[in-house]
Amino acid sequence: MKDTLMTTDAAADASTDSTVTETGTHAEAHQHGYISDKDRYLARMRRIEGQARGIAKMIDDEKYCIDILTQVSALTRALQGVATGLLDGHLKHCVLDAAKQGDDDAAIAKIQEASDAITRLIKS
Template sequence: MHGYAQDKDAYAKRLRRIEGQVRGLAKMIDDDQYCIDVLTQIGATPKALQSVALGLMDEHLKHCLAEAMAEGGEAADEKVREASDAIARLVRS
């Protein structure tokens, strides 16, 4: 089971909301909305995705990584590398 399993519905709901935001952006373009208004809405989308990503990372650290650390060994080392790489990707984006 993944660390986010108990919050799966909330994550799915947030992602559907973001999906709606992106569809709204396309509609703004179709409707020839003012550039700055479109750009403002575009700026909100990465922040919403980042919020989901940070929540998932938190769940991963609390559940998956903590479980692996308790077991120890090479699997724990791999989970730490995996988490570190994921954090690095988030920071770069």
């Protein structure tokens, strides 16, 4: 299936202000670990979006179910690749920075975030 590059709400959501945390507050001095690869992640998410649209078209065109499942598997692997890359960046940047600052509570919180993210990835 040919990947298409399209800008969508999903890609726009992925590129929102990188200083906004999950709680909606700004972390003034902190840059997220993925920032250096932001363009690569956005490009990958656009390709993933193209894959998802291609799968929807296959269903609409009533393609063979096994061929659709093959594409779903490829899409799943692509998303897992993005997730593991982001997790790696979180560990190497966010967790490491918290530990270097000597703030045990912050470091433990970052490690817990990583553990929770791993649990969510395993369940999905």
